[in-house]
Amino acid sequence: MSSSPLSSLPSFSGLSDLRIQSLYSDIAMQKHSKPTTYHSNVAWWRSTLEAIVSCGWLSNTPDRLILHADRSVLEALRYEGIGKPGCLGTVVTELIDSRAAVHLQQFLSMSHPVHDPGWLPYRVLAFVVGSPLRWALHQLNLNGSDDSSDTERWSHIKGDYVLVGVVERAADAVLASQRTRGVSLADRLYTFDSFRATFAASALPGVTLSDKDLCVLIKFIERDRRAVVTEKEVIKFIDAGSSASEVTAVDRGVVELKTAIANLSAQIDRIAANIDSYKSKATAAIRQQHKSLALSYLRSRKQLEDVLSQRLGSLETLQGTLLRIEGSAEDIQIVKTYESSTAALRALLAHPSLQRDAVERTFDALADANADARELDEAVRSGMGVALGVGLSDDKEIEGELAALEAEAKAETRAEEKPRQHLELEVTHHESAAEHDRERASMRTRSEPDYRPESEPILIE
Numbered sequence: 001m002s003s004s005p006l007s008s009l010p011s012f013s014g015l016s017d018l019r020i021q022s023l024y025s026d027i028a029m030q031k032h033s034k035p036t037t038y039h040s041n042v043a044w045w046r047s048t049l050e051a052i053v054s055c056g057w058l059s060n061t062p063d064r065l066i067l068h069a070d071r072s073v074l075e076a077l078r079y080e081g082i083g084k085p086g087c088l089g090t091v092v093t094e095l096i097d098s099r100a101a102v103h104l105q106q107f108l109s110m111s112h113p114v115h116d117p118g119w120l121p122y123r124v125l126a127f128v129v130g131s132p133l134r135w136a137l138h139q140l141n142l143n144g145s146d147d148s149s150d151t152e153r154w155s156h157i158k159g160d161y162v163l164v165g166v167v168e169r170a171a172d173a174v175l176a177s178q179r180t181r182g183v184s185l186a187d188r189l190y191t192f193d194s195f196r197a198t199f200a201a202s203a204l205p206g207v208t209l210s211d212k213d214l215c216v217l218i219k220f221i222e223r224d225r226r227a228v229v230t231e232k233e234v235i236k237f238i239d240a241g242s243s244a245s246e247v248t249a250v251d252r253g254v255v256e257l258k259t260a261i262a263n264l265s266a267q268i269d270r271i272a273a274n275i276d277s278y279k280s281k282a283t284a285a286i287r288q289q290h291k292s293l294a295l296s297y298l299r300s301r302k303q304l305e306d307v308l309s310q311r312l313g314s315l316e317t318l319q320g321t322l323l324r325i326e327g328s329a330e331d332i333q334i335v336k337t338y339e340s341s342t343a344a345l346r347a348l349l350a351h352p353s354l355q356r357d358a359v360e361r362t363f364d365a366l367a368d369a370n371a372d373a374r375e376l377d378e379a380v381r382s383g384m385g386v387a388l389g390v391g392l393s394d395d396k397e398i399e400g401e402l403a404a405l406e407a408e409a410k411a412e413t414r415a416e417e418k419p420r421q422h423l424e425l426e427v428t429h430h431e432s433a434a435e436h437d438r439e440r441a442s443m444r445t446r447s448e449p450d451y452r453p454e455s456e457p458i459l460i461e
Helices: 017-024 035-054 071-076 088-097 104-109 119-130 133-140 150-157 164-179 192-199 211-223 249-287 291-349 356-387 392-447
Strands: 066-069 101-103 159-163 228-231 234-237
Touching: 017 035, 035 066, 035 071, 035 088, 035 159, 035 164, 066 071, 066 088, 066 211, 088 101, 088 150, 088 159, 101 104, 104 159, 104 211, 159 164, 164 192, 164 211, 192 211, 192 249, 211 228, 234 249, 249 291
Parallel strands: none
Antiparallel strands: 066 159, 101 159, 228 234
């Protein structure tokens, strides 16, 4: 396989030169003769174009969501030993038809989501208004003609296109990051500059989005995801299904406060850095025996320390004001929740089933039903006795039979106890005789004199 920088792209991994040569050839005729192969090749080119744009392979542009369909793309895709692709005109046309790529100006001006079914008439109208009808139909591939060469198709579709798949991935990353940042009012509000500082370097891995990319991204999140609302310089994240679909005067005030706090914080950082710088300069001047210069540095440092103290006080005031505004906004939401909860509770309590008379009637009916159930149970039990033929006479016969069985059991018990009692008496007699013999032997032993052999000395303690 030929070595080429493109080989490092995932879509090129494991492909033979023969396969790459097939992908780089004009594939337009495959659309009708080999539709499965055709759509597979278009899908491969889509992932390849998204990769080279989002990863920054096109060095002549800082944009990472926008394909600039011009000669630079053809040169960037030149493969060693094979050359430039001969199908990009066909591929980009197919991406436009499938809404995987949208012309930049059209993307920013359209009011319907990209995948909305009502987008096609708008797309036709936009092209017809801006260009001759024949050219519009040719770009949209609505005239059914495949006779033109790829070079002609490429010359017609040259321009800037938003790659929708890349925008979707960037939007998912931004929304996921925003969910981790908090839910307070200030956390949901941005200016374009603060939005850039927060999300430009994290929306796609390893790259930083340009301002044009951010405009595309914000438009997509607002129109297609319905997750933000914008007004001039204010960008406001909203919850899914939220009724807060506009930027209010409070939102604008909070944005101004956030901007002032950010600017003041940056100014404080610069002042602190200058204070450290003047201290270092004064130390160096003292070492060089420049006493007057050191004194000047120290005076400048003292002035900056006074300014720093003032700025810190202002920053604390602004931050406290922002916290109070956020607290008030949250209190409003809490009160609204109380109001909606109260309305829901009153609506439930107003239900006819929960009126006092209805509740009392229900419990009275329940008590009557339980009484009827007990009566029915007693009737069923007595009826079962009658059905089984069990009466008073039968009860007397059963009691007499039971008494006879008890008498018989007692007689058998007494008969079993007699041999056991006799055996116990014999055991007791033998034990007494043995005890008597032991006592007699003990007495006889105590009456005999002590005897020891002559060889055994008598020990006196």
